[in-house]
Amino acid sequence: MTAERKVLRMNIREYRKPEYTVDDLFLRRWSPRAMSGEEIDEPTLRSLFEAARWAPSSNNNQPWRFIYACRNTPSWQIFFDLLAEGNQIWAGRAAALIVVVSKKTFDSGKPSITHSYDTGAAWGSFALMGTLMGLVVHGMQGFDYDRAKSALKVPDDHQVEAMIAVGRPGKKEDLPDHLREREFPSPRKSQAQIAAPGVFRF
Amino acid sequence: MTAERKVLRMNIREYRKPEYTVDDLFLRRWSPRAMSGEEIDEPTLRSLFEAARWAPSSNNNQPWRFIYACRNTPSWQIFFDLLAEGNQIWAGRAAALIVVVSKKTFDSGKPSITHSYDTGAAWGSFALMGTLMGLVVHGMQGFDYDRAKSALKVPDDHQVEAMIAVGRPGKKEDLPDHLREREFPSPRKSQAQIAAPGVFRF
Numbered sequence: 001m002t003a004e005r006k007v008l009r010m011n012i013r014e015y016r017k018p019e020y021t022v023d024d025l026f027l028r029r030w031s032p033r034a035m036s037g038e039e040i041d042e043p044t045l046r047s048l049f050e051a052a053r054w055a056p057s058s059n060n061n062q063p064w065r066f067i068y069a070c071r072n073t074p075s076w077q078i079f080f081d082l083l084a085e086g087n088q089i090w091a092g093r094a095a096a097l098i099v100v101v102s103k104k105t106f107d108s109g110k111p112s113i114t115h116s117y118d119t120g121a122a123w124g125s126f127a128l129m130g131t132l133m134g135l136v137v138h139g140m141q142g143f144d145y146d147r148a149k150s151a152l153k154v155p156d157d158h159q160v161e162a163m164i165a166v167g168r169p170g171k172k173e174d175l176p177d178h179l180r181e182r183e184f185p186s187p188r189k190s191q192a193q194i195a196a197p198g199v200f201r202f
Numbered sequence: 203m204t205a206e207r208k209v210l211r212m213n214i215r216e217y218r219k220p221e222y223t224v225d226d227l228f229l230r231r232w233s234p235r236a237m238s239g240e241e242i243d244e245p246t247l248r249s250l251f252e253a254a255r256w257a258p259s260s261n262n263n264q265p266w267r268f269i270y271a272c273r274n275t276p277s278w279q280i281f282f283d284l285l286a287e288g289n290q291i292w293a294g295r296a297a298a299l300i301v302v303v304s305k306k307t308f309d310s311g312k313p314s315i316t317h318s319y320d321t322g323a324a325w326g327s328f329a330l331m332g333t334l335m336g337l338v339v340h341g342m343q344g345f346d347y348d349r350a351k352s353a354l355k356v357p358d359d360h361q362v363e364a365m366i367a368v369g370r371p372g373k374k375e376d377l378p379d380h381l382r383e384r385e386f387p388s389p390r391k392s393q394a395q396i397a398a399p400g401v402f403r404f
Contacts, residue, residue, distance in 0.1 A: 020245055022252040023334050025227075026327050031258055043222055049397040050224040053390050055326055056233055058343040058364075060388050065404050066397040075400040100319075101402065114343050117302075117363045120322020124257055125228050127323070128330065132225050141260040141316050154402045161319045162260075186262050188255050195251040195268040198277040200303065200356045202267050 015185040029131040030185035031138045033090040034175050035167030039071055040095040044133070048166065051129030057118035063103040064122035067152050070096050078151055082163070084142035090179055091140070094165035099148050101158050119161050130166065138165045217387040231333040232387035233340045235292040236377050237369030241273055242297040246335070250368065253331030259320035265305040266324035269354050272298050280353055284365065286344035292381055293342070296367035301350050303360050321363050332368065340367045 012027045049066055057063060069075035071094065079097040080088065091097065102119035106112055123139065130137030140163040148160045172183045193202060214229045251268055259265060271277035273296065281299040282290065293299065304321035308314055325341065332339030342365040350362045374385045395404060 016256065018252050018256075020248040020252040022249055022256070023331060026253040026256045026331065029256065029258070046222040046393060046397070047224055049393055050220050050222040051228040053393065053396060054218065054220075054224070054228045054231065056231070056329055056341050058341070060390075062391050062396065064396055065402070067402055068397065068399055070399070073399070102319075113347070114318075114322075114364055116316075116318035117304075117322035117325065120316075120319035120324075121326035121329070122322075123319065124323035124326030125330070127258055128327070129225060129228065139258050139260070145315070152401050158402070162316055188262075189264050191248060191251055191255065194255060194264065194266055195248070195270065197270055197272070197275070199354050200267070200269055200360070 012185065016187070019191050025128060025131060027185075029128050032136045032169065032183060033138060033179050034170040034172045034183060035090070035093040035095070035136050035165070036170040037093040038095060038168045040135070040166065040168065044135075045070070045096055045166065047133065048126045048129050048135075048137070052122035052126040055118070055122035055125045057121070058112060058114045059106060061103070061106050061112060061115075061118065063112060063115040064119040065101040065103065065158065066098050067101065068096050068098040082143045082148050082151065083140065087140050087142045087165075090175060091138070091165040093170060094167040096166045098164040098166065099152055100161045100164060101154055102161050103158050105157050116159065116161055123162065123164070126164070134169070136165070136167045136169050139163070140165065214387065218389070221393050227330060227333060229387075231330055234338045234371065234385060235340060235381050236372040236374045236385060237292070237295040237297070237338050237367070238372040239295040240297060240370045242337070242368065242370065247272070247298055247368065249335065250328045250331050250337075250339070254324035254328040257320070257324035257327045259323070260314060260316045261308060263305070263308050263314060263317075263320065265314060265317040266321040267303040267305065267360065268300050269303065270298050270300040284345045284350050284353065285342065289342050289344045289367075292377060293340070293367040295372060296369040298368045300366040300368065301354055302363045302366060303356055304363050305360050307359050318361065318363055325364065325366070328366070336371070338367070338369045338371050341365070342367060
């Protein structure tokens, strides 16, 4: 069985116990770090952007922008160098590194309240599509935001939101000890801690 | 055939043409306004929060919070009154109105860079789960943010992000003319406008 199929066949409900009926897709999406170091081809990567593309946004503004570098291409090193050391340890085996950017305005020039939130929805679809494709998709906040903005020439009416590592599943055994111990689907707060009727009570 | 089944059975690819291979789920999620005015029960609503609950977030901070009001409950009017007039026209037939809030800090007190973005990912899962359940899920930015914060007692280390209307599908014919004309799945920018290698070029 390939690593990919193992990820797909994992009995996710051994790790994650939902409180209410929910589709397995949402439980099966998690953020592994073990990747194979293989490349992925352009259409595969574009399928992830395709899922992101159809996300909802205020007034259909679609503020999400994705700038990417594939391994073994000239841009790779620039993207890799943006990462915090703790992410470089494992993300070097990704097939693509992506900087997610949002446009802070509507096309009219009016400021958008929801540009980060809308872009997060697109990122969520990207991640779920990755799960459906048997890929590792791991979001990162551990990188140099200012340097990403200047190195990738992100204009001032746009905002750097996050980075993403995408790759084919690898062996957990190849991770350093401290990461191997964390290589499982993480738990969540209870429903009572995130959803309540009437007024804020968390 | 019930309205719900019609939504599920719509041949979405007549409306939306993906550029690359993508799961139908992402295409099938759209933002109708026609709702039946029926109630939905608590477990049904909780299934939507359950999908949101398993979204990814920086350091698993899970900054998303959902405050909701079901129709025919005392809180309903408070939530409804927050909406802009243009949304009140149709959202009055929702089964639940939800205010989405994000926590701006980690539990350590350290500010979070990605609280809106992470909360957007949770909202994306919420919306996709709604599609899987045959529900109408419609995000809204047209409401009074300041009044939502005060009326729902949202503390200062949290931020109001958006509202959501959830309901059972209704008849397009019951919408006013100007909304009936917009009651179809919306198009999107091209891939070239949202994803590119190397540097920002949009």
